[in-house]
Amino acid sequence: MQVPTQIKPAYKAYALNNFRNIPQLERLSESEQWAIEVVGNVLPFKVNNYVIDELIDWDNYRTDPIFNLTFPNREMLLPEHFAEMEQTLKNTNDRNLIKETSHHIRLQLNPHPAGQVELNMPEIEGIKLTGIQHKYRETLLFFPSSGQTCHSYCTFCFRWPQFVGMNEIKFAMRETDLLIKYLEQHQEVTDILFTGGDPMIMKFEVFRQYIEPFLEDNRTNIQTIRIGTKSLAFWPYKFIDDEEAGKFLDLFERVTSRGINLAFMSHFNHPNEMRTPAVKQAIRRLRNTGLQIRTQSPLLRNINDNPQAWAEMWREQVNQNCIPYYMFVARDTGAKHYFEVPLVRAWEIFREAYKSVSGLCRTVRGPSMSATPGKVQILGVSEVAGQKVLTLRFLQGRNPDWVGRPFFAEYNDKATWLSDLKPAFGDDKFFFEEELESMYHEKMDSMLSDN
Numbered sequence: 001m002q003v004p005t006q007i008k009p010a011y012k013a014y015a016l017n018n019f020r021n022i023p024q025l026e027r028l029s030e031s032e033q034w035a036i037e038v039v040g041n042v043l044p045f046k047v048n049n050y051v052i053d054e055l056i057d058w059d060n061y062r063t064d065p066i067f068n069l070t071f072p073n074r075e076m077l078l079p080e081h082f083a084e085m086e087q088t089l090k091n092t093n094d095r096n097l098i099k100e101t102s103h104h105i106r107l108q109l110n111p112h113p114a115g116q117v118e119l120n121m122p123e124i125e126g127i128k129l130t131g132i133q134h135k136y137r138e139t140l141l142f143f144p145s146s147g148q149t150c151h152s153y154c155t156f157c158f159r160w161p162q163f164v165g166m167n168e169i170k171f172a173m174r175e176t177d178l179l180i181k182y183l184e185q186h187q188e189v190t191d192i193l194f195t196g197g198d199p200m201i202m203k204f205e206v207f208r209q210y211i212e213p214f215l216e217d218n219r220t221n222i223q224t225i226r227i228g229t230k231s232l233a234f235w236p237y238k239f240i241d242d243e244e245a246g247k248f249l250d251l252f253e254r255v256t257s258r259g260i261n262l263a264f265m266s267h268f269n270h271p272n273e274m275r276t277p278a279v280k281q282a283i284r285r286l287r288n289t290g291l292q293i294r295t296q297s298p299l300l301r302n303i304n305d306n307p308q309a310w311a312e313m314w315r316e317q318v319n320q321n322c323i324p325y326y327m328f329v330a331r332d333t334g335a336k337h338y339f340e341v342p343l344v345r346a347w348e349i350f351r352e353a354y355k356s357v358s359g360l361c362r363t364v365r366g367p368s369m370s371a372t373p374g375k376v377q378i379l380g381v382s383e384v385a386g387q388k389v390l391t392l393r394f395l396q397g398r399n400p401d402w403v404g405r406p407f408f409a410e411y412n413d414k415a416t417w418l419s420d421l422k423p424a425f426g427d428d429k430f431f432f433e434e435e436l437e438s439m440y441h442e443k444m445d446s447m448l449s450d451n
């Protein structure tokens with residue numbers, strides 16, 4: 001297949017202050033535009049010209065998955081929240097009052113499970129490493145401070161973009177210093193996963209500060225560098241056309257030629273994101289550096305809640321040499337009620353898609369919930385000792401010994417999360433719960449005695 005070289009357009013982004021300038025927007029009714037204004041004051045909203053011009057089918061925008069992925073609509077807020085924001089916008093132009101209302105609504109959308117962040121945040125020499133989460137033994141999650149925004153925002157996501165400081169390069173160096181120190185002391189960690197936001201929002205000069213220390217002498221045991229990114233779906237031109245793109249590709253090649261496995265953990269939510277000439281070319285160029293592309297996505301109602309979308313997406317990924325990796329159950333979503341799919345239905349969609357593709361696509365695992373104790377996969381609905389149950393297992397556990405043991409929950413076709421499930425056969429607790437509680441208490445005790 002010959003792919004002609006793509007010419008990079010200038011990057012143009014739209015958000016609340018200028019979205020009415022999007023040329024295609026005249027297709028929307030006045031009330032749809034108003035809904036963007038109202039909902040966009042609560043959920044994240046930013047969309048760029050690649051998404052608008054190359055991904056969305058404007059003739060069918062109402063049902064278009066990428067339109068729903070990036071443009072807010074009325075149903076994404078509960079009616080009472082919509083009314084509250086709408087009233088505020090009608091009553092005032094005062095930015096502070098509007099912000100207060102947004103804040104008030106957001107608090108009700110995303111209650112952070114208490115202590116979750118602290119439970120995973122390590123320390124070194126008494127300094128809390130705020131950009132690091134170390135939950136699973138082998139893999140460290142790292143949030144570089146310059147990578148906490150994205151090329152466009154997904155309406156289902158609640159990672160509020162943070163303001164990026166002024167001297168990014170210096171900050172990146174200091175941050176990486178501590179990171180390397182921590183990794184030198186933790187030889188069990190073989191994988192580092194850069195995440196965000198989107199680390200591929202960074203300029204090359206900043207990004208290289210984070211990667212180059214791994215190419216120099218260090219005593220870490222890092223064997224894989226993973227980059228969690230949605231850039232291939234939202235701005236594939238990052239890797240096409242100009243000098244900056246070339247520098248990224250050279251750096252990637254330097255990493256892989258050192259014998260370090262470099263993996264893009266690439267977020268794709270729909271097969272339409274795999275089909276543009278730009279994404280095809282970006283994937284080819286990246287693959288030529290020796291890096292691997294693994295793919296993942298949450299299952300989202302109104303975007304990809306049908307087996308055909310997944311089967312097509314996995315096939316297209318394998319055709320382009322990408323490796324399907326995870327199907328996640330959506331959670332922590334501001335617009336949870338709009339996007340959520342019950343666990344039993346999620347499993348049905350997974351199975352329908354999985355059984356219709358070749359074995360090369362079946363590297364994918366799911367549906368998986370990233371819950372407090374670990375990543376829990378729904379293996380399916382079974383009947384055990386005359387009872388209908390859900391069979392589950394850990395793909396990752398806070399205690400690695402939990403991984404891979406099947407366990408059972410009472411059948412429940414409404415449940416959308418692990419916390420909605422009850423142990424089967426009249427047990428009071430799942431096998432891991434007592435240990436999880438004591439881990440939690442230990443951590444809380446040590447934090448209290450520190451302060």
Ligand SMILES: *Cc1c(COP(=O)(O)O)cnc(C)c1O
Pocket residue numbers: 133135136139140141193370375395396
């Ligand atoms: C998913 C995840 C990882 C990576 O797990 P893998 O199964 O190795 O992909 C690491 N840390 C956290 C906190 C995660 O949620």
Ligand code: SF4
Pocket residue numbers: 149150152153154157158159196197198230267
């Ligand atoms: S962090 Fe990922 S899921 Fe969230 S808005 Fe950015 S690209 Fe989308």
